[in-house]
Amino acid sequence: MVTIRSVCAHDCPDQCSLRVDVENDRILRVRGDPDHPFTAGFACGKTHHDTELVQSPERLTTPLRRTGPKGAGSFTPVGWDEALDAIAARWRAIIDESGPLALLGYAYSAHGGLMNRGLVNGLFHALGASRLEAGTVCDSCAAAAWHATLGPVGGADPESIVHSDLLVSWGSDLVTTNVHFWAKIAEERRRGLRVVVIEPRRSRTAKLADWHLPIRIGTDAALALGVMHVLARDGRCDRRYLARRTLGFERLEAEILPRFEPRRVAAITGLAAADVERLAMLYGDARAPFIRLGTGMTRLAQGGQALRAVALLPGVTGAYARPGGGALLFTGDFLGLDTGVVNAPSGPRDARRINHSQLGRALLELREPPIRALFVAANNPAVTCPDAGRVREALGREDLFTVVHDPFLSGTARYADYVLPAALYLETEDLYRSYGSYYVQYGARAAPPPGEARSNFWVAQALAARMGLDDPAFRSPEREILRAMLRGAAGAAAAIDEDTLRSGRPIRLAPAGEQSFLTPSGKLEFYSQSLADAGLPPMPDWQPDPEETREASRWPLRLLTGPGFFQPHSVYAGVASLRAREGPPVCVLHPTEARARDLRDGQRVRAANARGAVGLVLQVSEDVPPGIAYVPGQRGDGETVFGTVNLLCADRYSDLGEGATYQSTWLEVSAAAPTTPAALVDGR
Ligand SMILES: Nc1nc2c(c(=O)[nH]1)N[C@H]1C(S)=C(S)[C@@H](COP(=O)(O)OP(=O)(O)OC[C@H]3O[C@@H](n4cnc5c(=O)[nH]c(N)nc54)[C@H](O)[C@@H]3O)O[C@H]1N2
Numbered sequence: 001m002v003t004i005r006s007v008c009a010h011d012c013p014d015q016c017s018l019r020v021d022v023e024n025d026r027i028l029r030v031r032g033d034p035d036h037p038f039t040a041g042f043a044c045g046k047t048h049h050d051t052e053l054v055q056s057p058e059r060l061t062t063p064l065r066r067t068g069p070k071g072a073g074s075f076t077p078v079g080w081d082e083a084l085d086a087i088a089a090r091w092r093a094i095i096d097e098s099g100p101l102a103l104l105g106y107a108y109s110a111h112g113g114l115m116n117r118g119l120v121n122g123l124f125h126a127l128g129a130s131r132l133e134a135g136t137v138c139d140s141c142a143a144a145a146w147h148a149t150l151g152p153v154g155g156a157d158p159e160s161i162v163h164s165d166l167l168v169s170w171g172s173d174l175v176t177t178n179v180h181f182w183a184k185i186a187e188e189r190r191r192g193l194r195v196v197v198i199e200p201r202r203s204r205t206a207k208l209a210d211w212h213l214p215i216r217i218g219t220d221a222a223l224a225l226g227v228m229h230v231l232a233r234d235g236r237c238d239r240r241y242l243a244r245r246t247l248g249f250e251r252l253e254a255e256i257l258p259r260f261e262p263r264r265v266a267a268i269t270g271l272a273a274a275d276v277e278r279l280a281m282l283y284g285d286a287r288a289p290f291i292r293l294g295t296g297m298t299r300l301a302q303g304g305q306a307l308r309a310v311a312l313l314p315g316v317t318g319a320y321a322r323p324g325g326g327a328l329l330f331t332g333d334f335l336g337l338d339t340g341v342v343n344a345p346s347g348p349r350d351a352r353r354i355n356h357s358q359l360g361r362a363l364l365e366l367r368e369p370p371i372r373a374l375f376v377a378a379n380n381p382a383v384t385c386p387d388a389g390r391v392r393e394a395l396g397r398e399d400l401f402t403v404v405h406d407p408f409l410s411g412t413a414r415y416a417d418y419v420l421p422a423a424l425y426l427e428t429e430d431l432y433r434s435y436g437s438y439y440v441q442y443g444a445r446a447a448p449p450p451g452e453a454r455s456n457f458w459v460a461q462a463l464a465a466r467m468g469l470d471d472p473a474f475r476s477p478e479r480e481i482l483r484a485m486l487r488g489a490a491g492a493a494a495a496i497d498e499d500t501l502r503s504g505r506p507i508r509l510a511p512a513g514e515q516s517f518l519t520p521s522g523k524l525e526f527y528s529q530s531l532a533d534a535g536l537p538p539m540p541d542w543q544p545d546p547e548e549t550r551e552a553s554r555w556p557l558r559l560l561t562g563p564g565f566f567q568p569h570s571v572y573a574g575v576a577s578l579r580a581r582e583g584p585p586v587c588v589l590h591p592t593e594a595r596a597r598d599l600r601d602g603q604r605v606r607a608a609n610a611r612g613a614v615g616l617v618l619q620v621s622e623d624v625p626p627g628i629a630y631v632p633g634q635r636g637d638g639e640t641v642f643g644t645v646n647l648l649c650a651d652r653y654s655d656l657g658e659g660a661t662y663q664s665t666w667l668e669v670s671a672a673a674p675t676t677p678a679a680l681v682d683g684r
Pocket residue numbers: 011012013138139170171172173174176177178198199200201203215216217218219220293294295296297298560561562563564565566567568569633663
């Protein structure tokens with residue numbers, strides 16, 4: 001038996017270093033790496049089961065060609081050469097007839113490696129295809145708000161929590177999605193660190209907090225502005241820091257803050273006015289308060305304003321200047337590796353861009369040229385994209401040539417003309433850059449993939465060869481590409497020693513000193529001229545959203561979306577033990593809402609609105625407030641009673657970053673019919 005050091009490639013801020021026990025090319029065990037300061041010797045409850053993920057009997061082992069109607073899931077095995085030749089021939093014909101913009105191909109985040117994600121995107125970049133504006137289903141709203149406020153810089157180092165006296169988890173369920181940071185927090189609590197959680201439901205993290213503020217969904221901007229109001233009123237702002245490092249606070253103070261006195265903030269947020277005062281006091285008193293920003297508050301119509309307002313708070317008290325103070329959304333912008341080597345090896349600088357969260361609409365509506373060929377890797381849009389009904393309708397287009405590369409027959413793969421079997425990350429080697437801590441690491445391949453499964457990297461190179469592309473990235477092995485990425489590096493990455501990196505040891509590259517800002521002014525921007533120039537509110541504010549108000553008058557419940565603990569999105573759907581631990585796909589209602597509808601815990605229910613319907617199992621719990629239907633994770637049709645939750649969500653954009661707005665969804669929940677009519681399965 002040998003033990004191989006690798007890196008967890010799941011879409012997760014922790015990016016654990018892993019120890020993988022392997023015998024005769026078979027993975028026996030996956031553990032956390034004690035030699036990584038952040039991983040701290042344990043893998044989470046999901047990845048701990050990655051032996052089962054890798055060895056799942058549901059994995060695909062050969063390429064497949066469709067033999068039945070789209071969506072039906074009937075396929076016949078074919079060889080790689082046959083599949084790749086057919087795909088390349090079809091793409092060439094489409095390019096000849098309609099030009100390369102008629103192609104859309106991408107890899108998304110289910111493999112977090114810079115090469116396995118980047119090279120697939122590089123293939124389509126080089127072909128001049130339409131480009132996916134990726135991340136709008138996830139964090140583009142949060143990122144745009146952060147950028148407008150601090151610029152493209154990484155936030156506070158999570159390891160600086162050793163200097164903090166207050167941790168505010170704002171819109172993040174850390175115990176579920178950032179468990180290694182939570183472990184550090186737990187350690188520091190013994191030393192007196194206090195923990196405040198701001199979030200609508202009693203999440204796992206909220207239950208463990210010193211203080212949980214059950215804020216009304218979508219009102220975080222009002223709370224942050226209320227805290228600023230109190231700090232300014234009580235003379236607790238750091239005026240020296242404000243003058244030195246920030247822009248526009250006087251205007252905010254004169255024009256916006258007067259409207260956010262605690263009584264009004266209480267009415268907006270559903271919290272008590274005394275709680276707004278108390279939060280301001282706690283925050284103002286803290287020497288080094290650390291705010292962990294989550295994307296939870298941004299997945300709705302006015303999410304950008306929310307994150308922007310909260311990210312400004314440490315500027316008011318000068319916490320951004322102190323070790324252990326400040327805010328963390330992502331660390332990812334810190335490195336400066338030359339990722340263009342894989343992402344954009346050649347091809348036009350600009351091409352038509354397609355928003356990920358409006359994928360269905362783009363596939364149905366775009367003209368000149370319409371999208372005629374789609375390639376999807378490491379993403380399951382038929383389940384995880386908003387307005388999944390429209391995505392499915394589009395995937396059902398007879399004239400759309402679809403290829404899906406996935407380790408499993410995902411909901412999306414069922415619609416493909418060709419399905420290509422993917423290797424899982426433990427079967428690939430790659431370079432990883434964490435987005436939740438300041439580490440970079442090279443992960444080795446622990447075992448070969450089963451059957452004929454192949455990595456994203458391999459597929460990108462094989463298709464590039466058939467399409468006549470000869471950029472070095474399409475001809476070189478991983479290690480040469482790694483060298484090229486380092487050669488072109490600027491900033492922190494320029495200091496990386498290649499041999500240390502290749503040895504598989506994690507390398508820490510954290511910024512030193514106080515928080516830097518890379519906005520146009522070089523300061524933290526309470527007032528953003530760039531937002532004003534784009535016709536957006538230059539200062540954070542909170543107003544009711546007219547469309548949400550209309551929806552709320554039509555439907556009694558609002559959708560709250562959150563992370564599944566053992567079933568995040570759909571990537572672990574092939575692990576039977578994790579499915580069992582997560583339990584059936586649920587809709588959680590407060591007892592008063594269940595009683596009002598005469599519904600019982602454990603009963604099958606139909607959650608529906610004008611857009612669609614999903615069949616789930618009811619869980620009755622006081623952990624969610626009245627007026628809310630909480631649906632954790634995005635479980636596929638094979639697991640739910642029928643449908644999937646994104647059939648209910650519109651593809652409307654958030655106020656900043658054109659992100660998804662899952663939580664601007666209203667609905668009703670009722671008893672599901674004992675037998676589900678087939679018409680309901682697609683929710684339309
Ligand atoms: N186990 C697990 N781990 C994961 C994932 C997963 O699904 N499961 N997903 C991975 C991915 S892709 C991502 S992007 C990250 C996400 O990680 P984070 O960005 O840290 O967000 P989450 O932990 O998902 O938490 C979002 C929380 O916000 C709360 N929330 C919802 N609306 C509001 C609101 O209006 N205001 C406030 N204050 N809170 C609100 C929700 O109840 C939820 O608990 O996690 C990654 N890790």
